[in-house]
Amino acid sequence: MLSSIRRRMTYANVVASLALLFAMSGGAIAATHYLITSQRQISPKVLKTLKGSTGRRGATGAAGAPGAPGAPGASGAPGTALGYASVIMNSVGNPTLIANSGFTSVTEPQAGEFCVGPLFPGHPVITSPAGGSNDASVSEVSDQQCPTDYEVAVTNGVAFAAGQGFNIVAP
Numbered sequence: 001m002l003s004s005i006r007r008r009m010t011y012a013n014v015v016a017s018l019a020l021l022f023a024m025s026g027g028a029i030a031a032t033h034y035l036i037t038s039q040r041q042i043s044p045k046v047l048k049t050l051k052g053s054t055g056r057r058g059a060t061g062a063a064g065a066p067g068a069p070g071a072p073g074a075s076g077a078p079g080t081a082l083g084y085a086s087v088i089m090n091s092v093g094n095p096t097l098i099a100n101s102g103f104t105s106v107t108e109p110q111a112g113e114f115c116v117g118p119l120f121p122g123h124p125v126i127t128s129p130a131g132g133s134n135d136a137s138v139s140e141v142s143d144q145q146c147p148t149d150y151e152v153a154v155t156n157g158v159a160f161a162a163g164q165g166f167n168i169v170a171p
Helices: 002-008 011-033 044-050
Strands: 083-091 094-101 103-110 113-118 126-130 138-141 150-154 165-170
Touching: 083 103, 083 113, 083 126, 094 103, 113 165, 150 165
Parallel strands: none
Antiparallel strands: 083 094, 083 165, 103 113, 113 150, 126 165, 138 150
């Protein structure tokens, strides 16, 4: 068997085998030595040609789940109002001052008319519905029922139900 290999071993076969061996090992060495790991290793001209144009925008995906609530914000600066209060009805004829600052009392001498005791007699006030009182409007009226207090009346004839009422502010 060795004799058959010697007969076929010619100078051309040896050179061809060595050339194949060097070519394969040189390619492996070049691949590990010249490995591109960064865009800085590529010419800017080549990078420009590699970039394609931006395609059309795809359809908007479905909305994701709502996120967790955020942390509460910092407390605001103190207000400048002289006084404020929420008047809420417990039952007919039984109003209560809630979130009160600066007002002393509340009574309902007549259905839909309220007397709110102030610490600031004569100072103007602002009123607005509260507690789901969307269909009842309120306004300050003359001191017919309340000679020393603010008189607040329901102006459209809709009486407050339990849990409804109004806000009053002395700015």
